[in-house]
Amino acid sequence: MATIGKKFLEVGGWFTALVSLPPSHLGFDNTFNSYVKAFEVVASECRVAKELGLRVVCFAGIHPAAVEDEISRQPKQSVKVLEKALAVIDYIAKLIRNGIVDGFGEVGRPHYRAIPEAFVVNNMVMVHTLTLAKDLNAPVHLHLEQGGEATVIDIVKTIKTIDVNRNKVILHHLSVATAKASQDRELVFTIPGKYPILRECAGLLKPTYMVESDFIDDPRRAGVSSYPWNIVENQKRLLEEGLVNEEYLYRINIDTIVKLYGVQPP
Numbered sequence: 001m002a003t004i005g006k007k008f009l010e011v012g013g014w015f016t017a018l019v020s021l022p023p024s025h026l027g028f029d030n031t032f033n034s035y036v037k038a039f040e041v042v043a044s045e046c047r048v049a050k051e052l053g054l055r056v057v058c059f060a061g062i063h064p065a066a067v068e069d070e071i072s073r074q075p076k077q078s079v080k081v082l083e084k085a086l087a088v089i090d091y092i093a094k095l096i097r098n099g100i101v102d103g104f105g106e107v108g109r110p111h112y113r114a115i116p117e118a119f120v121v122n123n124m125v126m127v128h129t130l131t132l133a134k135d136l137n138a139p140v141h142l143h144l145e146q147g148g149e150a151t152v153i154d155i156v157k158t159i160k161t162i163d164v165n166r167n168k169v170i171l172h173h174l175s176v177a178t179a180k181a182s183q184d185r186e187l188v189f190t191i192p193g194k195y196p197i198l199r200e201c202a203g204l205l206k207p208t209y210m211v212e213s214d215f216i217d218d219p220r221r222a223g224v225s226s227y228p229w230n231i232v233e234n235q236k237r238l239l240e241e242g243l244v245n246e247e248y249l250y251r252i253n254i255d256t257i258v259k260l261y262g263v264q265p266p
């Protein structure tokens with residue numbers, strides 16, 4: 001985190017939301033205790049980022065891909081995996097109450113074809129998380145299938161049923177079509193900071209969204225999405241090309257973040 005954080009600050013970065021990596025990325029197994037260890041790792045990385053001078057919001061979650069991976073290997077163990085996942089989410093709620101982390105993330109549903117048992121377990125985990133998030137008034141980063149309007153209609157309904165604050169439910173890494181559908185129904189979301197996506201969204205969306213690198217701090221897969229400094233470079237390019245103005249960039253990079261995460265502006 002120290003190296004990445006410094007480089008991000010150098011290009012003008014000021015805010016980061018860090019989410020926990022699945023235990024398997026850290027060389028652990030999938031047990032409850034390994035999740036506890038993975039959350040210690042993210043909390044300590046968040047402290048490092050804060051000490052560097054970044055504003056930081058810290059998330060712990062149980063990634064849908066990790067749930068899918070476990071269940072696809074042992075579909076008969078689905079209920080055991082569900083019970084563990086719910087216990088992990090309850091544990092995260094405790095960490096939030098104690099001020100160790102700020103929110104839940106990532107949780108949700110896989111973006112690729114998953115076996116039905118994994119899909120339904122992940123959905124139950126998501127509903128449980130949103131229910132706890134409501135009481136804690138904590139933010140949630142949702143990782144979802146990119147189902148365009150269908151995904152968005154389902155999430156809007158779920159938010160209404162649970163009665164959770166919709167500004168606390170952040171749909172992460174959306175495709176352009178799902179982003180558009182989300183904005184039309186007033187959901188909050190991020191898009192990946194790759195140049196072609198930023199360019200398309202700049203012409204299509206009002207500046208109520210956020211941009212993320214989805215950077216994976218895993219040496220085996222570093223930069224699999226993009227690097228945090230790339231999202232700064234790509235937005236500068238849009239500005240130079242006259243595709244956005246400063247006001248637009250100010251709103252997505254500062255206004256929206258301040259409003260959604262309740263952090264102090266830079």
Ligand SMILES: [Zn+2]
Pocket residue numbers: 106143172173
């Ligand atoms: Zn994700």
